Amino acid sequence: MPYILSMNTSNFDLNLLRVFDMLLREQNVSRAAQRLALTQPTVSNALARLRDMLGDPLLVRVGRRMCPTPRALALEGPIRAALQQIEQTLSTGDAFDPQRSHRQLRFALTDFVEQLCMPSLLASLQTQAPNLRIDVAHLSASFPAEALDRGELDMVLGRFDHVPARFSRQLWRSETLRVAVCQDHPRLSDGLDLQRFLQLRHVWVHGGQTRGMVDQWLAEQNLVRQIVYTTPNYLQAAHLVAATELCVVLPTLLAQQFARLLPLKLYELPFALPPFDLELVRLTHRQHDPALTWLEAQVLAIQPG
Incomplete structure (x- = not known):
C-alpha cells in the first residue's frame, strides 16, 4: 500500500x-x-x-x-x-460457532446450480446457522478470479474449464443432459432420434457462453440445430418449452425437477456426450477460514434429488 x-x-x-x-x-x-x-x-x-x-x-x-x-x-x-x-x-485456530455467527458469505452461481443447491443449504442453515447470511451473485461464463482475489466473492459453484492454480477445487457432483419438450409434442410421438432433434426448434440457455457442449459436438459432425430463442435463465426456458413446440436441452437433475412441476416430457440426447462436473472453488490461501471450511462441508454434503 x-x-x-x-x-x-x-x-x-x-x-x-x-x-x-x-x-x-x-x-x-x-x-x-x-x-x-x-x-x-x-x-x-x-x-x-x-x-x-x-x-x-x-x-x-x-x-x-x-x-x-x-x-x-x-x-x-x-x-x-x-x-x-x-x-x-x-x-486462524479459532472455533467457528455457526449458531452464533453473523457472517455474510458470498457465492457466485448460475440459476441452475442455485436451484439444485440452495434449497437444501438454506434448510440446513435455518437450524445450524440461523444468523448466517448468504448473498448470491450471477455466475457468468468466465471464471471470476478477480472477484475472488478481491474478496468480493467467497466461493463459486459451477462448471469451469480452467481454474488458476491458486484456487482449490472440490467436486460437488457430475451431471448429464436431457432434452425437454411439451408433454404432447406433435412431432415426437415415435420418440427422438438425431434427425428429429435437428428438425426441432430450440431454446438455448447460454449462460454467457458462445457455444455449449451440444453445439460443439454438432459442429464436429458438420451439423447444426435451429436455435430460435436464447436466454440466460433455465426456469424461463422450461416454461417457454412447456407452453410451445420448442425444445430445450437441460441438465438432467434440473429437467427432472421441472418435469414434476410443468407439463414436460424428457428424452435422452440422441447422441453421446460425456458428463460434466460441477465444482466448488475458493482461494487456497483462505483454507484456514473456519467459516468457509464449515460452509464448504455443508455444500459438499448436499445430494440434490
Missing part, C-alpha cells in the same frame, strides 16, 4: 480502511453505511477523514453514483487484500 506507507501511520484508524473498502464496493454512502451497520453521517465523516489524510477525493459523484478516482482504484486491491489477511490471521 504505497500511498499509506508514505504517511505517518502511528495514529491511523484502521476502521477507516473497512469504510474505504465498503465504499469502493457499494459506491454509495447510504448502502455502505447499511452494510457496515453504521449511520450515514459516520460513513460520510470517515470518507472526509480519508480524503484529508490521503490528499485525494477518492470518490467523486457522477449522477447518482460515486465513482472512484485513479488513486482509489490503485489502493482498492492492496487494502482489500490486507483486510482479508488480518481477518484470516485473527480467525
Whole structure:
C-alpha cells in the first residue's frame, strides 16, 4: 500500500480502511453505511477523514453514483487484500460457532446450480446457522478470479474449464443432459432420434457462453440445430418449452425437477456426450477460514434429488 506507507501511520484508524473498502464496493454512502451497520453521517465523516489524510477525493459523484478516482482504484486491491489477511490471521485456530455467527458469505452461481443447491443449504442453515447470511451473485461464463482475489466473492459453484492454480477445487457432483419438450409434442410421438432433434426448434440457455457442449459436438459432425430463442435463465426456458413446440436441452437433475412441476416430457440426447462436473472453488490461501471450511462441508454434503 504505497500511498499509506508514505504517511505517518502511528495514529491511523484502521476502521477507516473497512469504510474505504465498503465504499469502493457499494459506491454509495447510504448502502455502505447499511452494510457496515453504521449511520450515514459516520460513513460520510470517515470518507472526509480519508480524503484529508490521503490528499485525494477518492470518490467523486457522477449522477447518482460515486465513482472512484485513479488513486482509489490503485489502493482498492492492496487494502482489500490486507483486510482479508488480518481477518484470516485473527480467525486462524479459532472455533467457528455457526449458531452464533453473523457472517455474510458470498457465492457466485448460475440459476441452475442455485436451484439444485440452495434449497437444501438454506434448510440446513435455518437450524445450524440461523444468523448466517448468504448473498448470491450471477455466475457468468468466465471464471471470476478477480472477484475472488478481491474478496468480493467467497466461493463459486459451477462448471469451469480452467481454474488458476491458486484456487482449490472440490467436486460437488457430475451431471448429464436431457432434452425437454411439451408433454404432447406433435412431432415426437415415435420418440427422438438425431434427425428429429435437428428438425426441432430450440431454446438455448447460454449462460454467457458462445457455444455449449451440444453445439460443439454438432459442429464436429458438420451439423447444426435451429436455435430460435436464447436466454440466460433455465426456469424461463422450461416454461417457454412447456407452453410451445420448442425444445430445450437441460441438465438432467434440473429437467427432472421441472418435469414434476410443468407439463414436460424428457428424452435422452440422441447422441453421446460425456458428463460434466460441477465444482466448488475458493482461494487456497483462505483454507484456514473456519467459516468457509464449515460452509464448504455443508455444500459438499448436499445430494440434490
